[in-house]
Amino acid sequence: MAEDLLTQLKGMSTVVADTGDIDAIRRFEPTDATTNPSLILQAAQHEGRRERLAEIARQATDIDDALDAVAVEIGSEISSLVPGYVSTEVSARLSFDTDATLNRARSLIERYDRHGIGPERILIKVAATWEGIRAARQLEREGIRTNLTLLFSFVQAQACADAGVTLISPFVGRILDWYRAEWPDADFSGDNDPGVKSVKKIYEHYKGHGYGTIVMGASFRNTGEIIALAGCDRLTISPTLLEELAETCQPLERRLSPSGAETSPPEPLDEAEFRWAHNEDAMATAKLAEGIRRFTDDQRKLEKLLGELREGRG
Structure with a gap:
């Protein structure tokens, strides 16, 4: 009898938990874990965290200080359960401000250092805007590793590779969502899934040109998308889909395999080329x-929760 899909997948791709749920991370034993403002909000609303969150909120100098303190607190807890990276996101409000992103990223790394966690364990998540990618280039030069998120277009992936970022997170399910809304009667199953096609194209481009940036498929809507990308460098998966994979026993075929670089990388994109190509992708x-x-x-909701706790109303 075949092993369960999750066990087989771990032999082909690095499995990453897309959650701030500590219990789920303990159960599925992923190599890495990713968080974002939505997942931090979910984790923060757990009743068992309420007292500690109130303490953090009262000690913080302001709400931004409290937000980062909570993210690092949860990230530090997660880091004790996974051997690899923990991704922590810079505020989405800073997506179009390179300097502010740099300052916030450095602050997060300093916070982790105070928890005894070195920069080699942390990926700073930044939205793959032009400004975010410029910030990531500088952070990588400083030895701060980055995860470029909210990645939907091929040109975003090109620019991230040019910048030498550690990892990108192309979103599979959200791409599918858009195409389903536009063409509700189309067949987007299996290899027809536009999100799957996007990740495959990026993966093949990176391997064919010898880029070292890790490709991590993200935002999955079903296990079919995960199966179609078996072999991708990394796959970050929600607890619900991890459980479904763990409970399904059937053969799993490797769909993506690395190969040696075939051609030299193309010339780096400039800002105008990037913005035009991204704009062309509706x-x-x-x-x-x-x-x-x-x-x-979701960040605003977390700010409200922390503000109430800070004032003793939570």
């Missing part, structure tokens, strides 16, 4: 803007 333009808004909305 899906990517819409989903990047929407993603920044959604993360900011």
Whole structure:
């Protein structure tokens, strides 16, 4: 009888938990873990954290200080459970401000250092805007590793590779969402899934040109998307889908395999080329803007919660 899909997948791709749920991380034993404002909000609302969050909120100098303190607190707890990277996100409000992103990223690394966690364990997540990618280039030069998120277009991936970022997170499910809304009667199953096609194209481009940037498929809507990308460098998966994979026993075929570089990398993109190519992709333009808004909305909810706790009303 075949092993369960999760066990087989771990032999082909590095499995990453897309959650701030400590219990889920303990159960599924991923190599890495990723968080974002939405996941931090979910983790912060756990009743068992309320007292500690109130303490953090009262000690913070302001709400931004409290937000970062909470993110690092949860990230530090996660780091004790995974052997690899923990991703922590810079505020989505800073997605179009390179200097502010740099300052916030350095501050997060300093906070982790005070928890005894070195920069080699942390990936700073930054939205893959032009400004975010410029910030990531500088952070990588400083020895701070980055995870470029909210990535929907091929040109975003190109620019991230040019910048030498450690890892990118192309979003599979959110791409599928857009195409389903536009063409509700189309067949987007299996290899027809536009999110799967996007990650495959990026993966093949990176391997074919010898880029060292890690490709980590993210934002999955179903296990079919994960199966179609078996072999991708990394796959970050929600607890619900991890459980489904763990409970399914069937053969798993490797779909992506690294190969040696075939050609030299193309010339780096300049800002005008990047902005024009991204603008030409209606899906990517819409989903990047929407993603920044959604993360900011959840950040506002977390700010409200911490503000109430700070004032003793939570």
